[in-house]
Amino acid sequence: MCVSRAMKSVGEVTDFRPRSIVRVFARAMKVPWMWIGVAMMALGFFSLLGLLSIANVSFVYPASALSYVVGALGGKFFLGENVTKQRWAGVLLVALGVILVVVGKG
Amino acid sequence: MPNLVCEQQEFMSDEAIHAFEQPRRRVHLRVKTYILILLMVLLNPVSNILLKKGMDQVGPMVSWAPSRVAAFFVHAFSTGTIWLAICCLMGFFVSYLLVLTWADYTFVQPSAALSNGLTAVLAYVILHEYISPIRWVGILCICGGVFVVGRTPPQTTEQL
Numbered sequence: 001m002c003v004s005r006a007m008k009s010v011g012e013v014t015d016f017r018p019r020s021i022v023r024v025f026a027r028a029m030k031v032p033w034m035w036i037g038v039a040m041m042a043l044g045f046f047s048l049l050g051l052l053s054i055a056n057v058s059f060v061y062p063a064s065a066l067s068y069v070v071g072a073l074g075g076k077f078f079l080g081e082n083v084t085k086q087r088w089a090g091v092l093l094v095a096l097g098v099i100l101v102v103v104g105k106g
Numbered sequence: 107m108p109n110l111v112c113e114q115q116e117f118m119s120d121e122a123i124h125a126f127e128q129p130r131r132r133v134h135l136r137v138k139t140y141i142l143i144l145l146m147v148l149l150n151p152v153s154n155i156l157l158k159k160g161m162d163q164v165g166p167m168v169s170w171a172p173s174r175v176a177a178f179f180v181h182a183f184s185t186g187t188i189w190l191a192i193c194c195l196m197g198f199f200v201s202y203l204l205v206l207t208w209a210d211y212t213f214v215q216p217s218a219a220l221s222n223g224l225t226a227v228l229a230y231v232i233l234h235e236y237i238s239p240i241r242w243v244g245i246l247c248i249c250g251g252v253f254v255v256g257r258t259p260p261q262t263t264e265q266l
Contacts, residue, residue, distance in 0.1 A: 003203070004211040008263070012208035021200065028203065068216060075212035082262035083212050086254060093251030094216040100244025101222050104237070 001074045002037030008079070009033070065098040132259075135208065139260040142205040143217045149198040150218070151225035155232055156191035163187060209260040216255045223248045 010027045013020070028034050048064065072091045075081040083091075164182045168174065182188055205214055223245035229235040237245075 001211055004206045004214075007203055007206040008208075010207055013204050016204075021204065024207070025203070068219070071215045072212050075210060075215075079211055080263050081210040081212050084258060087212055087258045090251045090253075090255030090258075091212065091216050093247050093254060094219045095251075097244045097247030097249075097251055098219055098222055100247060101226055101241050102244075104239075104241030104244055 001071065001078050002033045002040055004037075004075075004079060006031040006034035006037060065095045065102070068092075068095040068098070135260060139205060139209050139213070140256075142201045143214065145201040146198050146205070146214075146218050147220040147224060149194045149201065150221040151228050153191045153194035153198060154225055155228050156187050156194060158233065160185050160187035160191055210262055213255060213258065213260045217252050219248050220252050 006028055009031055010024055013024055068091050072083050072088060076083040161182065163185055164178070202214070202218070226235075226237055226241055226245060230237045
C-alpha cells in the first residue's frame with residue numbers, strides 16, 4: 001500500500017520507453033512512502049521466515065492469504081479507493097483460492 | 107480519418123472533447139492495465155520455476171562454513187538459469203510498480219494472485235509435481251475472483 005501510494009504520487013506512466021521508465025523509478029526513489037513500503041516488505045519477509053521456523057507451512061501461507069483482505073481494507077481507508085461489493089467478493093474469492101492452493105499442496 | 111477527427115474537435119467545446127475522449131481513455135487504461143498484469147502473472151511464476159531449476163543445478167549447501175557459503179553463492183550466480191530468473195523477477199517488479207502508478211492497489215493485488223495458480227500449473231507441467239483436486243478448486247476460485255475483480259474499473263481514484 002505504501003509503495004502504491006508512492007507510485008501514485010509519481011503520476012500515471014504513459015511513456016513506456018526504457019529511459020522514461022528509469023526516470024519514473026528515479027522519481028519514485030525520492031518519495032518517502034516508497035522507502036517505508038520497501039522497509040515494510042523487508043519486515044514482512046523476515047516475519048514470514050521467522051514464522052515458518054516455528055509453524056507449519058500449511059498454517060502460515062493460508063494465514064498470509066489474509067493479506068488480500070487487509071489490502072482491500074487498506075486500499076479503501078488508506079488509499080481512498082472505491083472498493084465496491086463486487087470487488088470485495090472477488091477479493092474474498094481470491095483469498096479462499098489461495099488458501100486452497102496452499103492447503104491442497106499439503 | 108485522424109485529420110477529420112482533429113478538424114471536428116476544433117469546433118467542439120472542452121466538455122464535449124472531454125466526453126469524446128473518455129471512452130477511448132477507459133479502453134486504453136484497461137488495455138495497458140491488463141498487459142502489465144499479464145506480464146506480472148507470467149514473470150513471477152516463471153522466475154520461481156527458473157530459480158528452482160537453477161538451484162537444482164547448483165545442488166544443496168553442504169556446509170555453513172563461510173568459505174563454503176561464499177563458494178555456494180558464487181556457483182549459484184555463475185548459473186545462467188539463475189540470472190534468467192533474476193531478469194524475470196526484475197521484469198515482474200517493474201511491471202508491478204508501473205501499473206501501480208494508475209491502477210488501484212485493490213485491483214492489482216488480487217489480479218496478481220493468478221500467479222499462484224499459474225505457479226501450480228507450471229510446477230505440474232515442468233517439474234511434474236502432482237496437483238490435488240483441492241488445489242485445482244483453489245486455482246478455479248482464484249480465476250473466478252480475478253474475473254470478478256476484473257469487471258470493476260481499474261482506476262477509481264485521482265492521482266495523489
